[in-house]
Amino acid sequence: MERIVRKYRGKGFKLTPQRIAILKFLEGNTNHPTAEDIYTEIKKKYPTVSFATVYNTVQALRDRGELLEITIDPERKHFDPNPSAHHHIMCTGCGKIGDVFFDYSMSLGLPEEVTREFAVTGNHIDFYGICTSCREKTS
Amino acid sequence: MERIVRKYRGKGFKLTPQRIAILKFLEGNTNHPTAEDIYTEIKKKYPTVSFATVYNTVQALRDRGELLEITIDPERKHFDPNPSAHHHIMCTGCGKIGDVFFDYSMSLGLPEEVTREFAVTGNHIDFYGICTSCREKTS
């Protein structure tokens, strides 16, 4: 019995073959795939899968707090199956996204004029940079 | 002679009435408008203005480093005519976006496994919270 089936069975989350394939693809995936990346991958095994299924599934996972929607790339959304609080860095050359596991919360005090207006609930840091392979290409 | 005309004339930036209207609308605007917000406003005075003109103009401004594209709202892009390095906070109730003028760069050291792969060039922090008026509504 697979880990994924064990994790989701009987929790109000219907496990269909397509969903299992999506869950397997996402599990431990640190590539921050887009909806299209997921769709393309699942289509290999389930050629009739639709974007609706991909979006439905990531939405269900997001609602369960098991997946994050990432906005660092202005072009499209990326998804991160690691829901623990962390941050991201994107290569401005090739668009690759990496994780930044570091808790900055102690360092992010806000100016009084902001806390006067907002009750702060969270934060997320986008870092930008150039990755190793992009630096090699241009040097 | 208007300030805007003085600022842009003779700098390879063609000043048309529509552009002047957009520039005036953006100047000092801290509401982080969307393309549609800009379009709707300019349409009042220039009813034939098109979205293409709005997008062309904000792109030209972005390329000149005079405007930032903001990704804090997963639904759509917002624009910020203040290009100085600062951060943003969005109300998760009503979507209102506020500015956070504080330089956190000294606090944002990155783990070695990240700097090994990326030459970091910038950062931007998205804060989330609930604004005053949304708190009043739900209490």
Added chain:
DNA sequence: TACTATAATAGAATTATTCCAAGATAGTAA
């Protein structure tokens, strides 16, 4: 004043995402 490079326009095209109705099926209760 006239010329030319650039902008504005309408509308089509593209892309990302959501919605919908019909058929299929996983999970459950008997």
Added chain:
DNA sequence: TTACTATCTTGGAATAATTCTATTATAGTA
């Protein structure tokens, strides 16, 4: 094991944001 039903999957249409294109207009300049 069977049968039921709530939920999922699907294709395609719909929506929304953004970009592109060809044509016309015009700001800036010479």
